[in-house]
Structures are given as structure tokens and as C-alpha cells.
Amino acid sequence: MSRQLKGRGEEAGRGARGRARSGSPGTGDTSGRRPSQKQAPRAEGAAGRRGAQPGRKEPASGSPRPGSSQRKQAERRRQREELGEQGQSSAERTFEGRRKRDGRASLKEQRAPPKKEKEVPRKEEMWKRPKKHRSPSLASSASGGGSLSEEELARILEQVEDRKKLIATMRNKPWPMTKKLRELREAQEFVEKYEGALGKGKGKRLYAYRTLVAKKWVKFKRDFDNFKTQCIPWEMKIKDIESHFGSSVASYFIFLRWMYGVNLVLFGLIFGLVIIPEVLMGMPYGSIPRKTVPRAEEEKAMDFSVLWDFEGYIKYSALFYGYYNNQRTIGWLRYRLPMAYFMVGVSVFGYSLMIVIRSMASNSQGSASNGESTNFTFSFKMFTSWDYLIGNSETADNKYASITTSFKESIVDEQESNKEENIHLTRFLRVLANFLIICCLCGSGYLIYFVVKRSQEFSKMQNVSWYERNEVEIVMSLLGMFCPPLFETIAALENYHPRIGLKWQLGRIFALFLGNLYTFLLALMDDVHLKLSNEETIKNITHWTLFNYYNSSGWNESVPRPPLHPADVPRGSCWETAVGIEFMRLTVSDMLVTYITILLGDFLRACFVRFMNYCWCWDLEAGFPSYAEFDISGNVLGLIFNQGMIWMGSFYAPGLVGINVLRLLTSMYFQCWAVMSSNVPHERVFKASRSNNFYMGLLLLVLFLSLLPVAYTIMSLPPSFDCGPFSGKNRMYDVIQETIENDFPTFLGKIFAFLANPGLIVPAILLMLLAIYYLNSVSKSLSRANAQLRKKIQALREVEKSHKSVKGRKTAQDSEDTAKDASNATQLQLTKDGTTLHRASQNETPDKKAQDPGTSSSASGTTLPASRHLSIARPPGARPDSGPARPQTHPWRSASGKSAQRPPH
């Protein structure tokens, strides 16, 4: 008994493992297995029966089977019965039942025979059944006598683990649901049955308890996941857009959502650690000069026009750097605000860098084998160009058109790849285009520099007009609006492939934005230096004013004078706040320009096209104005640059991130609405989501570039003497030194001083560079090894295939001969059988090149031409169970042998 058991167990285990492992239509793995002695006769009988069935049923199998549903029901019912009364091993009963059912089925199937596919699960069932019937007895012996040896226990444990794995990976199996459900139920039954039996005595209870806990944990995790998916914001909105515009437009919104999440974290950081403590615990408004509106501005400080420019009360609020006091600790918590301010400023960058790099890394992991995708252009176009998300007929039309054009394009590319026409002209045109664009870039840079300079003059003058005050922002926005189309026009000269052209275009817009931003920064820096040079004199004035106020004659010396009202104290220009205000204004004007462009350019245009179409000479929708496209790349670039400004400005204007969060929130809703109401999908598809590292790379670059000026100002400019948390210090980072000196034990201070020694930092940097170099070379060599291995695998596979194809051809010849023999031998055999064999032989011949499916089926002669595809449709049903066996033997031979032996019906 025990040996038998072992055999069974082994077999069952192998079966389960095989099933668990096989990702492909796993039914085949049973066929490779050899039945054990006891099963053999039954199996043979079954195989005989099974072999007989296809012969009878195969030919007319194309049409749907009316009887199938009843049969399935019967099967299901039987299954339930079986599962219910697993206790009694009723092999006989089921056997009979099966026979009965087979009988019933065959009765039905004379009219409409089943598919071979249906046979496959049944066959597998058969293999499984003995195992299943064995199990109760095994269980009883396990629980009853405890006579099982360690070995067997281990085996069962292994089996249970296999089942558990199967349950966990059930959803990854390419099986139909009924089969999955059945397997799941069986596996669960099995696990439940044996899990308890595994432990003994005390261990048993512990085991049961552990499994219970594990079950609860799984349930909890599942519920938690359910909850988590419900918490993702705007999921339905994005899904809506996805179904209307395909995944590329939706990827912009996913990017926007991701950006919103990042900004929310930054906002939480700044708001929670800087703004709230200052507002709650710092000195109240009006108590010190930096927190008070100066006397000269007091009158107009509440006017909307002033507030709109972030002057007046807003300038002297917690939104800006200047408001913060340089008190070392504030409130009863003794919160070190200047320190916190500095650290938050650093960690904003730290967090952003980390999150961008992490998402980049995870993206590149996802698309590991991207390198060699170039040699599959047509295949990718064929199999991945349709976006299954599209659920809107208009989008579908566009998609059809774009797929057609892309096919045509690549056909043209393919045809013209070898012939190059007039390379000199193209080269000349490209150089010319680049020259023009560089001129444009320089021009726009100069324009911005000029305007910023002028605005500094304006700022010194009194009563300037609205335009003069906002000239910088207006000019920058206009440049951002008109330069990209200009570049596109110039790029038409270059005659690049659209995809390459798009990359160039993106790069140029990027350069434009970047150049503009940096000229803006340089001009701003000039301004800052000017203010810094003036600071000394203002400092003196302030000092003298205070001195004169307190020491002026004509006041009774004995009575202390009331302190000078903070509004009257003369003060410096506080360049940090000025910088913050500039960024604030830029962000807001950028936002407004974006919204206005959407309103005018998209919405009004759409309205015009939609409603004037009724009374217009030509078709507006199809003709000239038509609807606007959703400009993915432009929008993403805008988003990235906006984020760059936020990063740059957030140190000097802590409120900027809050404004940005609002901006992203509104633009989420606004753009969702605009897209759905007035846009048509973009023709050129360029992915923008996090899954595309190109945009993430741009984001990283912008982050780095925005880090530079901030780091420069922190490291090399002295802070203003009378505003901000670092006032009175020589440099902003002195706050760290101060904290180390005053709040840490002295030895720590020494350690820090030692660490900050350039003699240590330079070697550290060198070491890092060396490490980068080393890791880089290691990864290079690894990837080279990888490529070589892949090549080797490819070569091996090819050798194998050619081998097989030679063999296959031989077997095909063989089989035809044998088939003739067989048909000769069994004269009574129906011709249908012959066709089956014929077709079977085709399935099993790996090399089908020579045999067109059409000709083969017509050669068989019995199938109707109309049902050609359906008849060829048979093989995949047969394939899964014969497939894996194919490489080892000549299945065809055995099949033909069997058919030869088969008694005539």
C-alpha cells in the first residue's frame, strides 16, 4: 500500500507541479507522463475510447454544438456531486457515470459532434481522478494511524504547497473560466483536506491556527487592495478619456495626476513644517518690520490691482521668504524655524530627485529589452498598433487612418531606404533650418533679456502702466505661444521622418523654454546683485533712523520712548522675496495663458466649427479650421517647465507649491472637460506617461537645472539683512553650523567639521566617480554577455528547428505511406477517418511550409470548401494535447498504428 501510495503521491505531485508550472495551454503535460501499472489498463481503455471518438465525431465539427450546454451542466453537476461525496471513493460509480454520460453525449453528438478541445479536459480529469480517489484513503491513514513516514509527510507538504501556489497563480492561467474554477475548487479541497493532516497533536492545532491566520491575512490584503483601488483619484475620468482618445492622451493625464501627487507631498512638507509653525507660533503680523506693510504702501496695500501683482499684504505674508523671522526658536515647542526652513528647502529637492529617479528606474526595468526593438517595426505595427482602449467611433476612424498612413510610411521607408536622393540638398536644408532656429532662439533670448532690463527701469519709475508692469510675463508667454509653430514651419524644410522630426521639435521647444528661463534668471540675478549692492546703504539708513529716533533730542530721557512703529522702519528691498514674487507671477500668468489658450483656441474654435458649420460655404469640420487636436507633447512640456519654476521658486516663496497644487487640480478638471468637449485625438502619437523615460529624463534635467540657481544663491549670496529666516547671517547655510554648534554635543560638531573638510570631500567624490565608472563597465559587460547568450539561444533554436523540419518532412512522407496502407488494410473505415488522420498528420508535422492549409483540406476532399477555415480550426484543439508530445516521438506513427488496429465501426 505504502509503495503504491508513494507512486501515486509522486505522480500527483508531478502532475500538480507540471500544471502549476506550465503557462501555456497546460493540458499537454499529462500526455508526456507514463501511467503507473495500476492505471495503465484504465488509461488504455480510455485512450481507446477517446481515440475512437474523434474518428466518429471529428468531421462535421465546425458548427456550434446545441448539446454542449446540457453536457456541461451535467458535467458540472457531476463535479459537484463528486466534490460533495469525496469521502467514498467511488471509482466504479463515476466510471459508470462517465460511460453513461459518454453514451448520452455520443447520442447527441451523432447529430452534432463535440470538439476535440472538449476532450482535453476530460482526458486530464481522467488522469486526475485516480489521484483524487486515492486522496481520502490517504487522508484517513494519515489522520487515523499516523503511520505515514516523514518522507510521505514531506511529499504531501510539497503537494500542498504546489496546490497553494496553483491557487495563487490561478488567474495567470490561460484556461477558460470553468476550468479555472474547477481546478481552484479541487486545489482548495486538497489543501483543506491535507493541511489539517500534516501536523500531529499539538502541532496540528498550531498548524490549523496558522492556516487560519494566513487565510484571514489574505482576505485582509484583498480587502485592502479593494480599498486602495477605490482611493485612486480621477480613475473614471481618465478611463473616459482613455476610451475616447486612446492611451496616449490619457497618459498625459496620468502624468498630470502623478505630478499632482508629487506636488501634494511637497506641499505637505512645506506647509506642515514651515508655514503652519510660523503662522501658529511665530510673531504675529505687524509686530516687526518684516511682517508689516511699510507706511508708503499702506494705502494701496489692499487694492486688488496691487494684490494681483503679489504686492501689498500678500508680499508681507507667510507666502514669501521675507515674512519669516530669524528667531532661532519659536513658540513653546522651541521649534527651530530657520533650521526647518533650510532643511525643508533641501528636502524638497531631495524628495523630487528621489521620486523622479525611482520612477525612471522602475520604467527602465519594465522595458528591459528595449534595445533591439528596431528590427520589429512591421510586426509591432501589425500587432500592437491597435489601441484596444478605444471605444469611440471617431477616435477609431482616426486610428484606422493613422495606422494606414503609418503602414504606408514604413512601406515607403522600406522601399526608399537604400536609395538616397540628393543628399546635398537635404543637408543644406537641414543646416539652414538649424541656423534659422538658432537665430530664433537667440532672438527670443535677447528679447527676454531686453524686456527684463526694461522692467527693472520701470520698477524704479512711478505710475507705470499695467502693460509695462507685466511686460516680462506677457513677452515670455507670447514667445512660448508663437515660437513652437514657427519651429514646426521651419522643420518642414528638414524633411525628417515624423518621429525623428517630433523629437527634434521637442528638443527645440525645450531649448527655447530653457533659454528663456535662464535669460530670465540671469537678468533677475543682475537685479539681485544690484539690490545687494544697495543693501549696505539701506542698512546704514535704517541704523541711523533708529539711532536718531531713540537718541533725538527733545524727548524726556527718563521716560523710555515707545518703540518705532514697524511700518515706519526703513528697510531693504529683500531680494529673496522679489525673486519669489517673480516666480509666483510667472506661474500664475503661465496658468492663465494656458487656460485662455484652451478656452479660445480649443473651445471657441470647437463651438465655431460646430455651430457655424450649418451655414458655411465649406465643411468646417473636415476642412480648414476643423477641431483642435490635443497637443500632448506641448502640454507635457508645459507641465514640466511649470514644475521647474515651482522647484526654483519654492525656496523663496513657500506658498508657491500651494498655488501649484491648486493649479494642477483645476487644470485636471478643466483640461478633462476641454478634451472631452472640444478636442479630437492627436494624429501623431507620442507617449507621455511615466512609462516613457524620455519625458522623465526631461523632468530630471529640468529638476537639475532648477536646482543650480537655487544652490548658487544659497551658497554664494548673502541673505538680506532685515528679512527672512536667515537674516543677519553671512550665508544661508550658516544655520546648519549654528545648529551643530549650539544644539549638538561638541564632539559631533567636531566630526561634522572634519567631514566638511575639503581634504575628505574631494577623495569622496573621486571614489564615487570611480564607483560609477566601475559599475558602468560591469553593467556593460553584463549586457554584452546577455546579448551573446541570446544569440546563442537563437542559434540553438534555429538548429533545432531545422533539424525538426527535416525530420518532420520525413515523417510526413512516412505517414502518407502508412495512411495509404492503413486505409487499404481497413477497407471498411470511413473516408472521414482518413481525413482526420490526414489533418492530424498535418498538425504534427512541424514543417508546414510546403503544405498550404487550403490545399491539404481540399486534398482530403471530404470537407466542404465553405467550412475550410473552421475545419482547419480543429487543430489548435488537438494541438495542445499533442503538442508537447511532439518533439519526443513520432506521434503520428503511433496514431496511425492505432488507427490501423482500430476495429471498424
Place this chain on the structure above:
Amino acid sequence: MGNKQTVFTHEQLEAYQDCTFFTRKEIMRLFYRYQDLAPQLVPLDYTSCPDVKVPYELIGSMPELKDNPFRQRIAQVFSEDGDGHMTLDNFLDMFSVMSEMAPRDLKAYYAFKIYDFNNDGYICAWDLEQTVTKLTRGELSAEEVSLVCEKVLDEADGDHDGRLSLEDFQNMILRAPDFLSTFHIRI
């Protein structure tokens, strides 16, 4: 919450969650979508596993599928008899495979089945022609179509037998940058 009890038993829901990539809520939503397709056919009580099929005409008219050139193939592949009529199980199966969470391999396997129009276990030139015609609505000329098919076979046919086996297909599709993002249906 009350609805859930009447449509499925708790065990059924758990089993479906084990077998698909859906959460309980999504399964319920899918069920209602399914039920909406043919309210007179589909009962609101699935505790006893009624054997109901929704005909392909209704499945294919779902907004998620109606513009898909391969909708018929999808329905055929996932239906039990290859005729496109679907039970609830098939329906769940289909959207589970097409869901975002499904792994590459599973998707590739079913994509292969979908593109294998004549069900012979290989994507042959005829299948490719069908695919191209469906993708372009027959706007390419015959030469262009055959050129494209030739090219595809040239690129992806690893063993040079003139057709794509599942292996070839997987080998190719697993490198496609946007296969995962495009081969899914949100519901």
C-alpha cells in the same frame, strides 16, 4: 451590499477573485454590465450557476468593443465554442485577460489566439492579411498588404517556416514597447 448576496454566494465571489484580476466591486460591476446587455436573458441570481449565454451581437455592441476591429475574434476566442456567444464566466475571463493587471505572458498568449484567425495554432500569411485588412479597413492595395505580411514574417519568424508560431509571436510581442499599454480594455 444587499445585492451582492443575492447575485453570487460569498464563495463564488471569492473564487472569481481568485480566478480573475478583479476586485469584488469590479466583478459586480462587470456582472451588471453583462446583465445590462440582455436583461431579459440573464437572471439576477447566479448562485445556482444558470447556463446563460449572451449572443455575440450583444457582446460586440458594447461600447468597449464596438469599435474594435478584432471584436469578433476576441469574442470567439473567449467563448467556449468559438462562436462568440458568451457566458458570464467567459465574459469575466475576457475582461480579466484584457485588464491592466494581467501579466504579459497571458496577454501574449491570448493575443496570439486572437490574431490566429483560422485557429490553426500558427499565424500564417493568411492570418496576417486578415489582420492588416482589419487594421486599415482594406485601404491598402493588395501588393502593399502582401509586402507588409512578407515583412512581418521576415522580422518575426524565428524558425523560417513561413508562419509565426506562438513562440515566435511571444518572442516578438514581449519586446514591443506598448503592447501592454494598448492590449487592454478598461471597463
